Amino acid sequence: MRFIRLLFLVLLAIILVAVALANRGLVTLSAFPANLGQYLGGQWSINLPLFLVIFVAFALGMLAGLVWEYLREAHIRREARRRSAQIARLEGEVGHLRDRHAAPRDDVLAILDQPKPAKGESKPATGANLPAPR
Structure with a gap:
């Protein structure tokens, strides 16, 4: 070159x-x-x-x-700066929301967020009081 x-x-x-x-x-x-x-x-x-x-x-x-x-091209540069600032603001907001909602604060949501057991495996959720089998 x-x-x-x-x-x-x-x-x-x-x-x-x-x-x-x-x-x-x-x-x-x-x-x-x-x-x-x-x-x-x-x-x-x-x-x-x-x-x-x-x-x-x-x-x-x-x-x-x-x-x-x-x-x-002045209006194009102005729009690009505006959108860049908006993207930075939205990325910061998404990061803040991810940090704030990283772990559920409710026990019910914690149970619902647990991965489902594999097929054929029936394991009750932890902390559940199920009646004894007969």
């Missing part, structure tokens, strides 16, 4: 260098269309190599997609 990751990074670097070498020409990047910037004062354009414009646009697009997905 490490080799595949390294191979992917090397191929990506080669592709990026090839794009940069193929697009070295200068382009003018303007903030406002058709000389609108001159009415606001100052120079609102800059000359940059084309590959830099491409890379920055790609990085900004990736960042915008990351933020968009983070905001889109």
Whole structure:
């Protein structure tokens, strides 16, 4: 897996260098269309190599997609946190109930909870007063 990751990074670097070498020409990047910037004062354009414009646009697009997905999935994360807290609360309640009801406090319930005798074996429950056989 490490080799595949390294191979992917090397191929990506080669592709990026090839794009940069193929697009070295200068382009003018303007903030406002058709000389609108001159009415606001100052120079609102800059000359940059084309590959830099491409890379920055790609990085900004990736960042915008990351933020968009983070905001889109916020309700899913909120629901997961709520359900996780609910599960923890219910597991604690079940554990408490198991501890509290581990042993029956009533003799009748203790007799009822005893395992049934095997087939053909008739053994009276302990503590039972049965009449003597005749």
